[in-house]
Amino acid sequence: MRPNIRIALTHLKAKKRQTIVAMLGVTFGIAIFIFQAGLMSGFQSTFINQTVNTTANIRLYNEAEKDRPSIAGQVDSLRNNLIAVRNQKPKEELPRIKNGLQIIESLEHHPEVVGVSPFLGSQSIFKMGIATVAGRVSGVNIEKENLLFDLAKNTRQGDIFDLQTIPNGIILGEGLADLLGAHLHDNINVISPKGVELEMKIVGIHRSGLTEADKSRAYINIRNAQKLLQVDGAYITDINIKLRDINKAEILAKEFSLKYKYTAQDWKNANANIFGIFKIQNMITYLIIASILIVSGFGIFNILMMIIYEKMQDIAILKAIGYRDRDIRVIFLTESLIIGFVGGLLGLLLGFTMQTIVGNIRMDVKGFVSMEYLKFNQSPAFYAFAFIFGLIVTAISGYIPARKASQVDPIEIIRGK
């Protein structure tokens, strides 16, 4: 074994307690790093998955009148005045997509498109007995909708495809059913803003995982939605599109928008605010992790300074017998890297164990998203990153003492007695 490494190991062995304490500092730093970052990333990807699964890759709709100018501004006599109109309400429902069926037909032939689903939504009131809940109905073709959003997978009770065979079928979100106290096969009333009331039979209970949506949404056949809104059988407001490759959503959205003259929104754009929150969340997480590791770094710095202080004589003698400044630096840097390496490996192990234990505890989180178990991102890249980051912190906190040691003047020590 190289003498420098041998000397480093001997120093550490002679200071077992302090060495272990310094190692544990790194261990906890790395473990918390992995746990926290894995939790955050796991949560975010769960959320993104659930959101992406419930957001169309591209949604085509008619935005024409969303930002309509205020009527006051159109009055000739007021042209030259500043006008402020507060609380201008957008129209409650989106305007129709004309020739929607032709557009669907055309989209279905596009090579990048794997599914197209027409949509007609409406505010509605759900009533069962005395229970009344406000929400939205989504008028869909259930088979096509399933192709886009994998609804069948999230069905808790019943069979969603009954929507095609049972004329007045309805699928309720799990939370909505709870609010109404409704069960599978019960009949409920759905009342539209137009005042149309339909009696419908529950054929399925559905859970998307997005708590808010599950408390307010119901699926019905698009024909029934048209009845509720008193519109013709070709009337739709949205076309939802599933792509072969979701990463092409942005480009294709532009293409479709130009081609069909309607607004096309891709999934990233639709969830832009969430990605913004994630960015801040990540920043805070990594700041916390960095501070923890810096504290571990101080631990290493401390123990090394202590060892060096006690080993002044060793340093002087090593220099007298021909060890160079560089050798001394290598010795103490090796000591800190051994602490960092072993502490880091143990940290990876501890972090993994913590994730496994916590990941197996049933949580039944019902917040933003609902999940039964916490999901951790256990990708090797995270572990590698944590480990390397730990080694860098270790190297930096070891370098300063190591340099100091290499600058010791042996004469001062030898004369000092």
Added chain:
Amino acid sequence: MTMGAILETKSLNKFFRDPVEFQALKNINISVERGEFVSIIGSSGSGKSTLLYILSTLDTDYAGSLFLESDDLSKKTKNELASIRNEMIGFVFQFHYLLPEFTVLENVMLPALKLGKKHEEEIESDAMQKLELLDMKSQALKKANKLSGGQQQRAAIARALINDPKIVFGDEPTGNLDSKNSQNVLEIFKELKKNLLQTILVVTHDMNFANNTDRIIRLHDGEVVQH
């Protein structure tokens, strides 16, 4: 340059500037012959240690020249001097200065491991041989801090010899030992000189020790007054 001189100084001057300017060595011209056993004596503060640190290349802050085997050391870099100390110079200090957590054997091996010219097994057998020479073989596997003062000093001598140096320096090597152990160390040095033709230069307060060397260099107020 004297024929056969292994170590030689030319007009060596040493100044300390802190706290006030002070000339510790004044125009030192000495030489040590191959195989000579020389002692440096002088009253406290006369500059013995200061001279020894310069001769042994630990101190490079001086004026004048220093030759080891005709090689001018005053022009060498720090790293070159470290290699020279490793390969050509042996040290024995007053306070033993073994690495306390290492075994005696490991302490003796350290300079040779640094030199890296031999395999570890070879170095180990060399070290055992040196320890045997000093009657320390039985202590080889003990931790250095478990030895008595006299044993530590003998281990330090073995370490000084491991790379077969051109010259061994001692700074009061018996200064911390009782008379029996001092006598013992003196005998060892005499034998090294006689049997191995080892060149030795020792700073000492001990007149009995000095009188047993080949030659005495006496310092007074930084000047050589006898050599």
